[in-house]
Amino acid sequence: MEYVIEMLNIRKEFPGIVANDNITLQLKKGEIHALLGENGAGKSTLMNVLFGLYQPEQGEIRVKGKPVKITNPNIANDLGIGMVHQHFMLVDTFTVTENIILGKEITSKGKIDIKKAEQEVRKISERYGLAVDPRAKISDISVGMQQRVEILKTLYRGAEILIFDEPTAVLTPQEIKELIQIMKTLIAEGKSIILITHKLKEIMEVCDRVTVIRKGKGIGTLNVRDTNPNELASLMVGREVVFRTEKKPPAPKQEVLEISNLVVKDSRGVPVVNGLDLTVHAGEIVGIAGVDGNGQTELIEAITGLRKSESGTIKLNGKEIQNMTPRKITEAGVGHIPEDRHKHGLVLDFPIGENMVLQTYYKKPFSKNGILNFKEIYRKARTLIREYDVRTPSEYTLARALSGGNQQKAIIGREVDRNPDLLIAAQPTRGLDVGAIEFIHKRLIEQRDNGKAVLLISFELDEIMNVSDRIAVIYEGKIVAIVEPKETTEQELGLLMAGSKRKEAGVGTND
Template identity: 80%
Template sequence: MNYVIEMLNIRKEFPGIVANNNITLQVKPGEIHALLGENGAGKSTLMNVLFGLYQPEQGQIRVRDKNVEINNPNIANELGIGMVHQHFMLVEPFTVTENIILGSEPKHRGKIDYKKAEQEVREISERYGLQVDPQAKIRDISVGMQQRVEILKMLYRGADILILDEPTAVLTPQEIQELIQIMRSLIAEGKSIILITHKLKEIMEVCDRVTVIRKGEGIGTVEVADTNPTELASLMVGREVNFASTKSEKVPGREVLAIEGLVVKDSRKVDMVNGLDLHVHAGEIVGIAGVDGNGQSELIEAITGLRKAESGSIKLNTQDIKNLSPRKVTEQGVAHIPQDRHKFGLILDFPIGENMALQTYYRQPFSKMGILNYKTIDQHAAALIDEYDVRTPSTSTKARALSGGNQQKAIIAREIDRSPDLLIAAQPTRGLDVGAIEFIHQKLFEERNNDRAVLLVSFELEEIMNVSDRIAVMYNGKIVAIVKPSETSEQQLGLLMAGSKLPEQVGDH
């Protein structure tokens, strides 16, 4: 059998952990091959070995039937292997073209030939349907566009084996569909793609074969045509996973959050939240559905004290909390699972134990007279780590070293542990595997059943439909409709999110 890539019996160790144990991966020419596994299963490590960022302790790599040693990414590039990392490697103040040619600049009389570079970028961009403006600055373009720049970087260097690491984790549903089209056009051009993912829906839609890794071990490779999401989930997690969220009926209680006429500007002084009204009660999960950029982030930042509101009121248990400091807001009984766990959820170079005390470190028993009690902080963290199944070697491991799913579980443990009246969960399962998603949804249901108010903001329509008791649709900075999941469909929700009115507006407002 001809393979473009063979990774045979690869073993990769880090201090105290075997990340890849005797894993074999074989990729055929012209296929989209999924690499599936839970957060922390060893998928990215295996691909970093293929891309030359890590050296394996044992095993053999073959590219187009030849044994190769890939000691650094330059050798990978020469072999036609390119990689788009989960966290993009782009220089924000540079233009699209400058990022793409970085390190491989075309020269003319000793100077960089920008005109030629722009022309080449435009040609490749059009050929693969990537539609990127070569002159735009990276900091001014959307995450989906930045990802296209990463793909162009590989194509510019002539890569024909493309590794995409969790490429849809930060994309909106529309951008995901666009990326799937791009992947299909790349395959039509004779490229081969390795797709690191844990999204089963995407594997079923776009992949030919899938190799499953569990806890660093290779479980096997299956044809996508011969499998289904349930089977893949149990191969990945090692047990049956419940996809349908089971939540009991519950009558909501008193009003916990009341927002009236809220106006919030973004950093360019544009009204992103524009006269918004919203009410959330104890014992209910209200999901906010909307296309990214319709004011969701500004709304959450205003409630949590991270951004000043211009006018209107935000009341928690009838007390106005508008424009209080973030600490004052949390002390009033608001917990916040932020949408960007690296920027706002964790201090990555702090131990995970200290991260779990970020909201409470200044109070007894964690400190006295300004002196921290590390023993108590550690004991408290160890109990939460155990309860929330946060997989970490110890409480002193840096947060940076944990997988995304375990970082997220740590944040959720810290926020829920304070028994808040209002829990704001923004993209709580972004980039997580089915096992972690199931766990987090369970925790949200527990909060609701304990008579807490939960505000869920998510771009995953399936999540909004499965988890919410009521869905508030946000468009142009306003709540344009409130619907019940049982009385609406994903299509109707999509129409509302795009600003259309339904023939009969469902629910109350």
């Protein structure tokens, strides 16, 4: 059997950690091959070795049967290997074409021939059904489009083998459908794909084979048609995983959050929350379902004091909190798991221990007369790290060195520990693996069972259906419907999210 890529017994070490321990991966021509593992299992490291960003300590790489040394990404490109990174490598102020040709410019008489490049980009874009405007500026296009630009960049460089690193982590359900179609087109054109992911649904839908790695070791390669999500989940985590979140019926009590007629503008001054009404009671989880860009981010920012609201009221336990400072709102009883953990959840260059007290460092016992008491801070951090199973070499490790799942657990530990009356969880499991997702869902339900109000905002429809007690659908900045998870389906929710009226979507119209 001829493989287009063979990675044989690869070992990659970093100080104090073996990221890849003797892993073998073989890619056949014309297949989509999944690389599956938990956060921090070593998937991206293995692919960075293949792409020439890291050098392995041991092992051999063969391309079409020939042993090769890939010492940098240019050599990978020359061998026909392209990589679409999870965090896009694009220049915001450049156009699509300028980004694609960067480093491979077409010149004529010493000048860059942008017209010729645009034609070339348009040709490739049409051939693979990518529908990208070559002249658009990166800062003006959606995340899904930016990803297509990354794909075009690899195709422009003649890639035959494409590595996709967690490609659906930042996409809406509609964009995921389109990406899956693009991958199928690429395969039909004779390309081969390695897909790094921990989303089992996608593997079942689009992949031919799957290689599972756990804690840096290769667990095995399976044919997708001979396996199922439960088997893959337990191979990946090393134990059985429960997909349905177990929970008893809610027992809602008094109103904790009451929003009426709220208007919030975005950074361009356009009202994106537009007369929104919503209530969340103690002892229930209300999920907000909607396509990205319908005012979710601005709504959360207004509740948490990160953005001014124009008009309307936000009441917490009967008291108005709109336009108060974030600290006053926090102290009034709001906990916030932000949607972007790097920008708003952590100070990445602080130790994880200090990140655990970002909301309480100015209170006793963590400080006295303005002087921080590090002994108490780190004592608290050790307790939370243990309680929330944050896997870190120590409490002094910098936050940026932890995997996404462990960063998220640290934030959740910090917010839940303060025992807020209202916990806002925005995209709480974005980019996390099944083990971490299960852990986080349990914690949200625990908060609810302790009589707290939980507001969950997520683009993952199965998460909304699974965890929420009531679902509020947001469309163009308004709540257009409130439905019960057991009385609706993902299809109906999808229609409501796209602006269909409730009768058309086939959902009962009683609130």
